[in-house]
Amino acid sequence: MKHSSSILRIENFHSGYLDNKRELFVYLPPGYHHDKSKRYPVLYMHDGQNIFHPAFNGYSWNVHVAVDQLIADQIIEEIIVVGIPNMGQERADEFTHDMEGILHQADKVPIRPRGERYEQFIIDEVKPYIDAVFRTKTEPEHTALMGSSRGGQVTYHIGLRRPDVFSMLGIVSPYFYCVDPTTQEEVPMYHSFAVKQPIAKIWMDLGSSEGLLVMEKHVREVAEKLLNLGYEADDELVYLYEPEAAHVEKDWAARVAAPLIHFFGNKGKACSLTLHGSEEIGIVGPQCRLNPIVEFDTGFKLSLLRTAYQVEDERIAEVRDDGTIIPLQEGETKVTVQYDDLEAAITIRVIAEIKAHITLDIVVHVPPNTPEDIKLYAWFPLNYNPSNRTYSNRLQIPLHTEWVFQVSREDGIVEVDAAGNTVERRYKALVDSKLEIYVERWS
Template identity: 40%
Template sequence: MIHELKPLIDRTFRTKPEPEHTALIGASAAGISAYTIGLRNPGIFGKIAALSPYFVHVDPLTLEEKRQYRPYPIAPGQQVWIDIGGAEGFFMPRHVRQVAVEWLEAGIGQGERFHFYHEPEAAHSETDWGGRAHLPLIRFFGKKGEPVRAALYGPDTVGIEGAAECLNAVVELSNGLAFSDLRGTYEVDRPDVLEVKPDGTIVPKAPGAATIRYRNGKAEAWRECRVVERLDPYVHADIEIEVPESTPPDSRIYATFEVPKIRDALYGGRVRLPRGFNLRFMITRGYGRDEADAGFRPAPLRRLSAFSDCKVRFKVDNWMDLMPGAERGKGEAGW
């Protein structure tokens, strides 16, 4: 990329080859690649955008987390955009947010040097990445804007004992940019019940309810939050997936994580998930073998939201690769 592709582009097109005019952008695994390659080569890439970077692997069975990146500082003159969707399942907002918080703690300023964005309902999909790909371009190459509106997202209930929780203050600017504010100004009507740090971290103090107000210039937002003594950081979801008769008997079914077979045409089981787990997904039999609707069109994304113990049931109408007349193999492998 650095020694062959970029020089070829610069020779072929009328580019501005300097780092301040050169951006590197990627999503998911390519997002962590853009993060790593870009921050290690500030003399080549002055602007870096990592959409839904795969910073942390979460084992869906044990929920054990394994970091998959090395932390790098942002070099003087570089600008960085990192973001994440709120419905990406095990690609969790807190993993990406933590990278941004570490930059703040190192004295790297929000706005001048980087922006972080947590889009609440976005899935881990090309469609959702494409829907916000313009944001880093506005940040890197657009005009500056002023706050025009804000929205405040986060948990309705937190526990004095339980997992740490954060608010997501999304600010929209007049130039079309949106970002999550990690240097926010918050007011709480019941500071004896809870406090909110500038980065949005909620500090519960005593059982009760409080109203939180966020301000950024003329943009304001409010949210109610209740504090209880204890909130288990994990919940259980009982999942059942009914599949069509056309499903090969040796198929393995995935809802991002594998769902065990109960009997022919039915898969299911109980999974342990972090409280607040939110996932928009497609049921598959492995890579390239996605579910289809009754007309053999791509099925819309499903949703699994686990804010408490729950039971969910899904029905698959068809499989994209098993349309009538399609050639079928004798058996299936997994991923």
């Protein structure tokens, strides 16, 4: 007889620490009701309303689908997954700790930090309940915590504060810096820890198309600090910088198998190696880093945090073991990287200078039925021009910044095509340019 997994909903779960109620969602693996003596590791996830079910944008992590498949393929052991929904407008407060280095006063929204109470809620209220009701393995070596965006930030803080509870951390597209979209001022939203904690496995990732919301230099900065504390690169701390992935549930779903395998399975055998990075580097200009990605036959993948690079013409550039390119003189050379019996290469060209920023002019033409002077966004806020009823902005964007966006109004209405489908646009900052958009219809 074939057994199937199930998702349970627990209603009106009350928190004394936060003085609110929310649902909890609990995924039980296929064998849970078959073997009554077996106990299971547990993964706790923030924003639990999105991990099994669609979010407001129609996308879901579909964690249950990924776990079912990995279990069926015998890649991971059977686990329990607990989804802890956020409280809407209270989300930013609950996901923010009040600690040294976290400059929440400069965040894009007003923050009243309740991260410590949210931490107590999970550790002293949710986990004891789950352990009492379900057959769990309660020890930290069997307990993981994971979340994205602000959920990645709070996972980082809770996990490194409480390694006695969680020994596995999934830090997905973490909101480690607040970047002002107009001034581009960068303000840290994370605390730096001084001592390595007994955490067995850390997963940290982001996509290349997350714009100014989550920037690779900020996430890598935190990863490097953890390595400096003594976490072993590509083993205890696994990192992935995913090309073209955006800040959205469907892209987190596309790579969620990797942290699940890191925590609860075997990564398998490496089957491909690719080398990503800018092919043009300036002696004067922004720092560039190569991104070697190894994929395995289980679906697991990672970006190598430390590896050796071979530079064909060492007069042109050198490459550090963290992938940082040091340009030496103008010219062209090939860079090669190896992993096991796999090899990948990229040709880089060093020129005298590359600008750190490009100028982007955004102009949006709107339909006649658009309310007069309503606030409009094309990722960035736009200014209204009543003379021609257009919205525009001129921006200085860091070179190579990518983002996926929708043209949206302050009332939540977004651009759609003639068939009523939401229009999604993609942009990468390579040269000075003008982005002219004609909105055909609103949803």
